[in-house]
Amino acid sequence: MNNDRLYLPAEWAVQSGVQLTWPHAGTDWAPYLDEITETYLQLADAITRHEALLVVSPEVEYVRELLEARLGRARMARVVFACCDTDDTWARDHGAITLMGGDEPVLLDFRFNGWGEKFGWQHDNAITRHLCEQGLLHGSREDHDDMVLEGGSIESDGRGTVFTTSQCLLAPHRNQPLSREEIDAELRRRLRARRVVWINHGNLVGDDTDGHIDTTVRVALHDTLLYIKCSDQADEHYADFCAMERELQALRTDDGRPYRLIALPMVDEIRYDDERLPATYANFLIVNGAVIYPTYDQPHNDQAAAEALHQAFPDHELIGIDSRVIIRQHGSIHCLTMQLPAGVLCR
Known part of the structure; x- marks a missing residue:
């Protein structure tokens, strides 16, 4: 296999589908399972309007019935099911991180350990291996179980620059x-990156992940960075997020621009x-031709977030999608999903 290239x-590259790991009564969603299931059905509806969907669940037939009732027969043809035991639902962090450019996709299967052994993780850590064994993902699986790396902790511009945060990758019980x-050297080697940009500020209160970059800074087309700006001096985030903004203003692309x-906007306190x-509004998902973004029943902020996203993705x-239920478990739309680049999802 030629792996030199x-x-x-980047997330906006053409995708074959998106992975959703479905909630069930054995997860932390149990107290409001009906509410989060409705949110998942809305996500499935939005995704399948644009591309295929891979649903991972230990209750495949039950979820199939739910989706058939919501999506209808035509769009159900875009849904692929995988029966797997799961601990939780955060596909961004237990899903495969896919490399492209070789003879076939390379599926990097890093260790997921419940964000530093905070929560159960053994079933979720095995999901990518099971998907490959079931023949649902095309490509060679590369075992990286000797290194903890969550998909939400990195962003890529698709040209060799990877962004991450020091507060997450240097947090206890990771590496x-x-x-x-x-860690910088390992990221460059394993992700085949030329450089790693480390962000040292910007940590949301209540974040279980120790500061995933997908909650604060996201990469978009044309060397664009979308970031959370805190304008309220009375907000406990103010000083840290102002420091992050100064970091971003000082950053340069690999060719010096x-x-x-x-x-x-910063979401008003919930x-x-x-x-x-x-x-956070940074936790949006890019799919083929669309951006699926969280809303929080804050009309002014929700509209400002939409306007900012339109600036970054004018053709999407x-x-x-109302994400107030999702954040009860300290994540949002991007955390729940993992995109699968073109040619990866087998249908």
């Missing part, structure tokens, strides 16, 4: 005792069970 594609320099920066939730349809 492998690269990590100690490796230093930042050693400043990035185009587009600010997304609390549940007396806890501030890490709600914008699809807003």
Whole structure:
């Protein structure tokens, strides 16, 4: 196999489908399972309007019935099912990270350990292997179980630059005792990247992931970075997110140019069970021809987020989905999904 030209594609590259790992009563969604199931059905509807959907669940026939009732026969032809035991639903972090550019896709299967052994993870860590064994993913699986890496902790521009955050990759129970320099080298080697850009500020209160980059800074076309801007000096995030904004303003592309920066609004404080939730507009999903983004029943902020996303993706349809139930478990739309590049999902 010729792997000399492998690269990590940007999320806006052409996709064959999106993976959703479906919620069930054995997950932390149990107290509001009906509500999150409705959100998943909305996600499935939005995704299958644009491309195929891979549904992972230990309850395939039950989920099939739900989707048939919502999607109808024609779009059900776009749905692929995989029966797997699961601990939770965060496909972004247990899904395969796919490299392209070789003779066939390379599916990097990193260790997922529940964001530093905070939650159960053994079933989820095995999902990618099971998908490959079931013949649902085309490409060679590359076992990286010796390194913890969650898909939400990295962003790629598709041209050899990978973005990440120091607060996540250096957090406890990930890859100690490796230093930042050693992790940087491992990321470049395993992701076939030329450089890693580390962001040192911007951590949402209530975030279980220790600061995934997909909650604060996202990469878009034409060297654009979308980022969360905090404008309220009374908000506890203000100083940290102002420091992150200064970091981004100082960044340069690999050929020395400043990035185009587009600010997304900070979500007004949302609390549940007396806890501030890490709600963010940065946690959007790019699919073929559309951007599926979270909304929070905050009309002014929801509209400002849509306008910012339109600036970054003027040719994409914008699809807003109410994510107030998702963030009760401290994630949002991007966290629940994993895109599969062209040629990866077998149908």
